[in-house]
Amino acid sequence: MTIPALNRFERLKPFLAVIFLQFGFAGMDVLSKAALNQGMSNYVLVVYRHVVAFAVIAPFAVVFDKKVRPKMTLPIFIKLVALSLLEPVIDQNLYFLGMKYTTATFAAAMTNILPALTFVMACILRLEKLRFKSIRSQAKVFGTIATVAGAMVITLVKGPIIELIWTKGKTNHEQQSGGIDLQHSIKGAIMITIGCFSWACFMVLQAITLKTYPAELSLTAWICLLGSMEGTIVALVMERGKATIWSLNWDVKLLAALYSGIICSGLAYYIQGVVMKDRGPVFVTAFSPLCMVIVAVMGSFILAEQLYFGRVLGAIIIVAGLYLVVWGKSKDHEFPIPSSKEQTAPDKQITQAGSSRTEKINHEAVTLDVSGGDVVTTDGQLDKPRNPTNV
Template sequence: MENEISSKSTYRLLYRVKPFLAITFLQFGFAGMDVFSKVALNQGVSNYVLVVYRHAIATAVIAPFAVILDKKVRPKMTFSIFTKLMLLSLLEPVIDQNLYYFGLKYTTATFAAAMYNILPAITFLMACVFGLEKVTLKSIHSQAKVVGTVATVAGAMLMTLVKGPVIELIWTKGRNNQGVKGGGTNIHDSIKGSLMITVGCFSWACFIILQAITLKTYPAELSLTAWICLLGTAQGTIVALVMERGKTSVWSIHWDTKFLAALYSGIVCSGLAYYIQGVVMKDRGPVFVTAFNPLSMIIVAVMSSFILAEQMYLGRVIGAIVIVAGLYFVVWGKSKEYKSGSPSTDGQMVQDKQMTDTSSDSNENSTPEVITLNVSSRGGATRDEQINRQSDQLLV
């Protein structure tokens, strides 16, 4: 009996923390991409070519898994779905990443990561517009989400606009990055880079929203990821050939930092990232996925001080603290809303899929394997009660 209770408690704990661990892992992955890509760009790699190689590698890694594992769940391809796939591959793999790499050239890795902290706010507003997120101002959960979103943007602006005195760190003494291309000391370059990153951030937010919408009719996350990477490679190649025409040398790649940046960003930040985002998004919604983005900036700031000798400023530290506080409010609001089973639409797509799965399972008279994730006022039981019942069924 004690073993059963312990197993149930462990199962419930893993069930609840899994989305948090997955998105936190992604932020560490994005942070590493910022640093590796900055080093590669400083060495003169073409951002257009880097985008192509990145998604070619991601396609080669993800496609075999998609063909095998999604064989039974992959829906039939339609013109509408293919159109969405084409738009998805254009928004993030081509527009966002090229603009991001351009902005990274003119700024620093920490600055670029800080600018991308406006992503949660943009995604939150777009999710409300498209009905993927509901806000009830009388609800404390919704108030927490709004306050947290505003705080993350305010913290990002602090990090971007306020420097303050330099904080001398032991490992940065005697080192400086003023001679490094893209150090971000030129105000004109900083403005140019900021504009590019902002437009890229808006494109990424559109990608997140469209991915959430596409998953309703194409709920095969691995196949969706493979298609995005494949079509992104094709579209990125066309852009690279046009922008780098007559420069055949830019396509050469060796076992160096350039190849490492393409390999790392392709596997972790395209292949795994698109897939994990899709899985978590179907359960918790697009706002939850982007709410953790500020963590990447803090990780980048620490890594850049070690690897690139970027200086740490007091304004950035204060901004980081504000961002973390805002992130806590957003996550708290989302978790309370999810736990209480309030009728938020960010779980509606899960409910639709589960209704189909339930009817299919009942025909086959199989053992219960469906966990109901979305509970409305009609359901009666809370999420915790459903998880408890599911744990009992699995143990039996």
């Protein structure tokens, strides 16, 4: 691979990583919705998901983070406990509960408010630049407002069904239950919104934690371990007296636990941490609309979910607002590879310094006046001969 091609690949790596994450999240939405439709408890799904993630990530963390893993301190441990509570417990349980009341497409569309929430929190914590006289900063603000407005449209406006060839004549969980009424939509939207707020807090806190604990694999393993422990307590309290909910068979429930644990907890936390070190938390969440599009297509094929005009309109508003935010902050996290001028700048300084020293040495060069026996410097001063000889 040539150097220019390698440079382009290095620049594309963060984009490829977050796009991979969105495909992973899309698959999780569809599989999780199918498992929930079959009666799986969302609390149990969260526990199994992080048990699987910890079992997969922990061996890699032990081996590869041996030299970079810092000593565990009380402040770091408190941050780890908070991280495991924010995303694995609060966000995922509320997200899956909201999905139960709605559809996978609805839930994926609502998560598009995540970049806006993350942006607002990053501005409050001074992790993002905001200058109101700048057109890019204004785009960030208007984009954030549009994103929230689009989420409200998705929640409150239903509209006519958009008929697709592959959904005609099919019935899904939503149609069997008589459709999703406004009350369920609002209830699901509130749960998903709170979950997204918790997720945004998780992203910002993860970026802060990585500054003092720069071991992504170990951080992921700790989050999954603590999250599974805290999630087990929540599941035992919420599903008390229901021992059968913990059983798994060779079906979509097991597949959902394995897939979401490996891809969406294990790999996702690690990739987020790696990308976040260079690009910040807002960049990682900026590609959420891609997940919505993938889920809408997969959900209509696999789950026979109907698309409504209101949800499509709200999604378009969210995407427009989101990319106003992305355009507004496009200059904030650019890390270009040094140009030839920048690369040669130190050499130029060294050359200039060397030439100045040479000039100084030349300036102090001496010539010998044989006739007089004196040493004459180039600046015209006389000096005594170093080795005078008296005859």
